[in-house]
Amino acid sequence: MLRGLYTAAAGMMTQQSRHDTDVQNIANINTPGYKQVNSVSRSFPEVLISMIGGGAENPNPRLGKLNTGVFAEESLSMYQQGVITESEKPTDFALVSDIEVTDPATGQNIPFDQSGKYIDPDGKVTYKPEAYFTVRNADGEIGYTKDGSFQVTPDGLLLTSAGYQVLDANNRPIRLTGSVDSLKVNEQGFILNPATGAPGTRLGIAVVGQPGQMVRTGDGLFKVDDTAAAGVRALGNADRVEVRQHYLEQSNVDSSAAVVDMNTALRAYEANQKVVQFYDKSLDKAVNEVGKV
Known part of the structure; x- marks a missing residue:
C-alpha cells in the first residue's frame, strides 16, 4: 500500500x-x-x-x-529559430542562421529535425549550430542571447533590454556615436559610419556548435561553462548567418501545444x-x- x-x-x-x-x-x-x-x-x-x-x-x-x-x-x-518579425526601432536586430554541418561518416549534410537535433544510429546527439549575440552579464562574464531588442544609453552605450552590455567582435562594450536614428548595420553585423557608410565596429556574434551545452541564466541569457565542449567560436565569413536590422526574433513557443500540455x-x-x-x-x-x- x-x-x-x-x-x-x-x-x-x-x-x-x-x-x-x-x-x-x-x-x-x-x-x-x-x-x-x-x-x-x-x-x-x-x-x-x-x-x-x-x-x-x-x-x-x-x-x-x-x-x-x-x-x-x-x-x-528547444533551440530552433523563432519567427522573424519586422520592427520600427533601429536598435532591434535579429540573427537569421542556417549553419550546415557535414557528417564525417557520409560526407553529407546532417538532417536536423525541427528541434535542431540529430541522433545518429549509435545514439550520439548532435545539435544544429546557432548564432548568438555576445553580451556581458551581471557577473562580468560572457553571455549569449537571441534577444536583439537593444537600447542605447544617453552616453551611447549599447545595452540589452535587461541592461547588459552588448559586446563587439573583440568582446568590448559597444559605444555608438551620432544619433540612434542614423544607426545602420549591414547584414554582416558591421556598424556603418553615419557620414561615409564605411563598416566600422562589428557586433559580437558567436556560433555555438553544441547549444545543448548552454545553461540558461535568466533574462534571455545563456552561459557556457566549457567553451571547447560547446564548440563556441567567432562568426566566420563562410557561416550562413545574416544580421537583420529593424527585425526581432520572437519566441519559438508553440502556444497551442503549450496550453494543451499544461491542461494534460x-x-x-x-x-x-x-x-x-x-x-x-x-x-x-x-x-x-x-x-x-
Missing part, C-alpha cells in the same frame, strides 16, 4: 514540474528570442517482486516486475491526487477501524 502511495506522490511532483514548465513557456510567448523549455520525465528503476514464503519446492517464486513511478529528470531547451499535466496531477486520497482513506480505516478489532 505504501509503495502505491509513494508512486502517486512521485507522479504529482512530476506533473507539477511539467505544469510549471508550461506556465513558464506561456508567460514568455511574447519575449523576443525566448527558447521553449520541455520537461523530461523518467521512470524509477523497476523492482522485482517475489512471493514471501511458498512451498518447499518453490520457496520464493518470482511474481514479476513493478514500476515505482516517475520523476522529473531535467528541462531541455493538470489532469494527470488531479488523477494522482485522487489516488493519494484513496490511500489516505484506506490507511485511516486500517488504523482506526480494523486495528481496533
Whole structure:
C-alpha cells in the first residue's frame, strides 16, 4: 500500500514540474528570442517482486516486475529559430542562421529535425549550430542571447533590454556615436559610419556548435561553462548567418501545444491526487477501524 502511495506522490511532483514548465513557456510567448523549455520525465528503476514464503519446492517464486513511478529528470531547451518579425526601432536586430554541418561518416549534410537535433544510429546527439549575440552579464562574464531588442544609453552605450552590455567582435562594450536614428548595420553585423557608410565596429556574434551545452541564466541569457565542449567560436565569413536590422526574433513557443500540455499535466496531477486520497482513506480505516478489532 505504501509503495502505491509513494508512486502517486512521485507522479504529482512530476506533473507539477511539467505544469510549471508550461506556465513558464506561456508567460514568455511574447519575449523576443525566448527558447521553449520541455520537461523530461523518467521512470524509477523497476523492482522485482517475489512471493514471501511458498512451498518447499518453490520457496520464493518470482511474481514479476513493478514500476515505482516517475520523476522529473531535467528541462531541455528547444533551440530552433523563432519567427522573424519586422520592427520600427533601429536598435532591434535579429540573427537569421542556417549553419550546415557535414557528417564525417557520409560526407553529407546532417538532417536536423525541427528541434535542431540529430541522433545518429549509435545514439550520439548532435545539435544544429546557432548564432548568438555576445553580451556581458551581471557577473562580468560572457553571455549569449537571441534577444536583439537593444537600447542605447544617453552616453551611447549599447545595452540589452535587461541592461547588459552588448559586446563587439573583440568582446568590448559597444559605444555608438551620432544619433540612434542614423544607426545602420549591414547584414554582416558591421556598424556603418553615419557620414561615409564605411563598416566600422562589428557586433559580437558567436556560433555555438553544441547549444545543448548552454545553461540558461535568466533574462534571455545563456552561459557556457566549457567553451571547447560547446564548440563556441567567432562568426566566420563562410557561416550562413545574416544580421537583420529593424527585425526581432520572437519566441519559438508553440502556444497551442503549450496550453494543451499544461491542461494534460493538470489532469494527470488531479488523477494522482485522487489516488493519494484513496490511500489516505484506506490507511485511516486500517488504523482506526480494523486495528481496533
